[in-house]
Amino acid sequence: MPVLVITGTGTEVGKTVATAAVAAAAVAAGRSVAVLKPAQTGVGPGERGDADEVARLAGAVTARELARYPEPLAPATAALRAGRAPVRPHEVAEAAAKLATEHDLVLVEGAGGLLVRFDADGGTLADAAKLLGAPVLVVATAGLGTLNTTELTARELRSRELDLLGVVIGSWPTAPDLACRCNVTDLPEAAGAPLLGTLPEAAGALPPATFRSMAPEWLAPRLNGSWNAEEFTAREAPVPFARGA
Numbered sequence: 167m168p169v170l171v172i173t174g175t176g177t178e179v180g181k182t183v184a185t186a187a188v189a190a191a192a193v194a195a196g197r198s199v200a201v202l203k204p205a206q207t208g209v210g211p212g213e214r215g216d217a218d219e220v221a222r223l224a225g226a227v228t229a230r231e232l233a234r235y236p237e238p239l240a241p242a243t244a245a246l247r248a249g250r251a252p253v254r255p256h257e258v259a260e261a262a263a264k265l266a267t268e269h270d271l272v273l274v275e276g277a278g279g280l281l282v283r284f285d286a287d288g289g290t291l292a293d294a295a296k297l298l299g300a301p302v303l304v305v306a307t308a309g310l311g312t313l314n315t316t317e318l319t320a321r322e323l324r325s326r327e328l329d330l331l332g333v334v335i336g337s338w339p340t341a342p343d344l345a346c347r348c349n350v351t352d353l354p355e356a357a358g359a360p361l362l363g364t365l366p367e368a369a370g371a372l373p374p375a376t377f378r379s380m381a382p383e384w385l386a387p388r389l390n391g392s393w394n395a396e397e398f399t400a401r402e403a404p405v406p407f408a409r410g411a
Contacts, residue, residue, distance in 0.1 A: 180336020189224035190381035208238030252285035259297035332362035
């Protein structure tokens with residue numbers, strides 16, 4: 167798995183922090199890592215973007231952007247309004263492939279959800295993943311509403327014959343409600359793919375050294391971690407309702 171594409175079920179789901187955790191766990195396992203942000207929006211010159219934030223949290227990783235647009239909009243719209251060239255899927259695939267010749271693992275972090283448009287032709291992160299032949303990791307929220315957006319994302323990936331590696335919960339609450347706890351069991355079923363980790367709420371606010379030391383505990387072995395889905399589910403999921411009791 168030289169390239170892993172990371173998408174979210176929407177915006178503000180913890181995608182960047184999850185990308186940083188995957189990067190930190192891989193670095194801790196002795197792998198060289200690059201993170202590629204194809205289109206960074208909502209950030210001005212000299213400001214820290216998502217790739218920079220991943221590097222701040224994860225440590226020794228190569229961070230690269232292909233384009234930056236100042237307004238916090240979908241990449242195609244942000245590029246148009248800024249009067250700048252958009253990023254196209256083949257450019258994303260070419261950049262990731264080049265980084266993969268120099269690193270053990272390349273993480274391609276999308277903007278928003280899977281089908282957010284890069285350009286006026288409708289190119290998306292899914293198209294870049296297809297060109298790369300890369301698996302996709304989906305970052306989802308924990309609470310009410312996540313099952314629908316996760317299943318829609320999973321169905322789209324399968325319709326395009328893309329490999330859904332699994333799902334990571336981007337922010338697990340310190341006091342999870344019933345919906346969150348039920349979703350621990352229901353998310354893998356909705357996605358048709360395993361739950362591969364849970365990041366604690368406010369993980370991104372931890373000191374970088376603490377973040378790096380803890381990141382492997384939040385992710386499954388498939389992502390170079392030690393997190394155990396069965397143990398987490400047994401601890402957090404509610405006892406099933408007994409029908410007829």
